[in-house]
Amino acid sequence: MSMEKSEGLILRVTDFSETSRIVVLFTRDFGKLSALAKGGRRLKGPFESSLDLLARCRVVFIRKTTATLDLLTEAQLVTRFRPAERDLACLYAGYYVAELLLALTEDYDPAPILYDAAAAALQEFEASERVRLATLRFELVLLREIGQLPDFETCAGCGAPLTEGQAFGFWVSQGGLICPECQREEHQPGTVHAGTAAALRALSSENDQFWRRLQPTVQQFREMRQLVTTTVSHVMGRRPKMLKFLG
Incomplete structure (x- = not known):
């Protein structure tokens, strides 16, 4: 001992x-x-x-x-984690962070970068109105640190660079986006446009400042949310319980 x-x-x-x-x-x-x-x-x-x-x-x-x-x-x-009174979005986001850490980390497996990301996310939830974007940031850092982050740079089918002006599919079992030439019906839980792919690269970056400058459109956020939810659920083997409360 x-x-x-x-x-x-x-x-x-x-x-x-x-x-x-x-x-x-x-x-x-x-x-x-x-x-x-x-x-x-x-x-x-x-x-x-x-x-x-x-x-x-x-x-x-x-x-x-x-x-x-x-x-x-x-x-x-x-x-302490203290959301503002009646700020359920902040409260549920915090519970979601706890659920993911419980489900997707191993005992006695040090991950100081992930710890710092979780602590920063809780502070961001309390201090910012961008709870949904900060939640996505934490999910992507978590996926990166456990080795499950999808590839947002190259096609998971042919390896070609993902170029601007295109829309991509998502191949969850292979952990990456699919260029138009490689897309099949089974690869597409939703369409991911080039601007969304760029936002995902910024959100998952090791640079903690890139994502703070993001101003995603409603469509981009919807595409990011669908892709990240699909990935997290695939890695967990189930849909996280707290997702239904995030809004």
Whole structure:
């Protein structure tokens, strides 16, 4: 057993006994982990009432060498996720981030870039009216970091560069767009125009500033939403439960 320190987002909290809780965290240094917080239901104690869903905390835990739960010994609150009153779009987007991290990350698989993206997304939800675009940004970074990001540069059929002025299909099982010459009926859950492909490249870029300058049209956003939803559902093996609340 070893004692570890990190910063983490709380993805799930479950009551375990009259005084304790089981907490699932996505930590910056260790990835996703599950830990028993003894005394976690008490108002006073080593957790200082910090064990709230989507709270960001500095945590200390004892990592077990067996298949049993880790032991969370301290949690110091950094910030809570606090959507504006009655801002359901922000609230549901936060829950969606938690659902994706729970479903698409592995235990003890460190992903600091993804952790930073999740923390930034929650802040963006609280501070911006562009919740839908910030949600897409997080989904694409997540897909990129787990190696499931579709190719928005070249055709998944022939490998040719995707040129401006065209409309492309999407081949979900091959993870990429399809040029007009390679398109078949089974490849097309929807049409993706060249401007949408360019927006997707900006949204999924490692440069965190590109996407902030985007002003997608209603049509472009609809095309992006359909493609990203199709991809996330394919990778998860099911449609995410929170999607129906995102609007």
